[in-house]
Amino acid sequence: MNDAQWAALDDYYSEELVRQDAVLAAALADSEAAGLPGHHVAPNQGKFLNLLARIHGARRILEIGTLGGYSAIWLARALPADGRLVTLEFEPRHVEVAAANIRRAGLADQVEMLPGAAADTLRRLIAQGEAPFDFIFIDADKPNNPLYLELALQLSRPGTVIVGDNVARGGAVADASSADPAVQGIRRFIELMGEHPRLSATAMQTVGAKGYDGFALAVVER
Ligand code: SAM
Numbered sequence: 001m002n003d004a005q006w007a008a009l010d011d012y013y014s015e016e017l018v019r020q021d022a023v024l025a026a027a028l029a030d031s032e033a034a035g036l037p038g039h040h041v042a043p044n045q046g047k048f049l050n051l052l053a054r055i056h057g058a059r060r061i062l063e064i065g066t067l068g069g070y071s072a073i074w075l076a077r078a079l080p081a082d083g084r085l086v087t088l089e090f091e092p093r094h095v096e097v098a099a100a101n102i103r104r105a106g107l108a109d110q111v112e113m114l115p116g117a118a119a120d121t122l123r124r125l126i127a128q129g130e131a132p133f134d135f136i137f138i139d140a141d142k143p144n145n146p147l148y149l150e151l152a153l154q155l156s157r158p159g160t161v162i163v164g165d166n167v168a169r170g171g172a173v174a175d176a177s178s179a180d181p182a183v184q185g186i187r188r189f190i191e192l193m194g195e196h197p198r199l200s201a202t203a204m205q206t207v208g209a210k211g212y213d214g215f216a217l218a219v220v221e222r
Contacts, residue, residue, distance in 0.1 A: 031068030065140030069098030168214030
């Protein structure tokens with residue numbers, strides 16, 4: 001198998017099962033036109049997140065790393081009418097593009113975007129006594145993943161689902177001696193998930209339009 005075959009099969013799944021609508025396609029097109037990096041999840045991964053949140057019955061979702069709002073739209077569409085998604089983004093340009101995409105998706109009332117460094121925002125939410133989230137998607141700067149996990153746990157309840165993206169990085173995460181801070185951040189994140197007394201976790205490798213990567217999935221036990 002090669003990258004082209006992985007991408008072709010992703011296209012097939014997306015055509016048959018995902019059928020991304022015009023709003024999602026426009027979110028990607030406008031993100032690209034605005035020069036945002038193409039680091040969003042693939043359509044079949046967005047639908048996967050949407051299904052996970054729906055299966056879980058999530059009413060309150062936290063996302064760390066908005067980019068152009070693509071995964072935020074998928075996740076917010078999983079919410080009931082009175083549900084809420086809070087998404088955190090550092091880059092002002094990304095905030096601007098995401099806000100427009102979320103507005104066009106008709107989700108502005110349900111999605112709150114909090115600009116700024118995610119760690120600061122998370123600490124502020126904790127200090128303010130923010131109610132726990134049902135579902136947390138961690139997808140920002142990978143060196144900070146261990147910190148995000150610790151802070152996310154303070155915004156969790158027993159049963160909260162935590163998903164972390166990009167945990168394979170082309171297989172580089174298997175290299176304990178890697179000098180890449182993103183690889184080391186993911187390795188510590190995986191170790192923390194494995195050793196944390198409040199978490200039960202696993203991780204899956206994936207291939208597809210986004211190359212060879214993976215995601216980690218955990219549930220808060222207590
Ligand atoms: N979840 C998005 C999606 O699938 O559509 C993709 C998010 S992209 C992988 C990561 C995002 O995290 C970027 O927009 C980047 O600007 C943002 N980011 C990086 N460092 C951050 C930080 N310290 N605080 C908040 N956001 C940050």
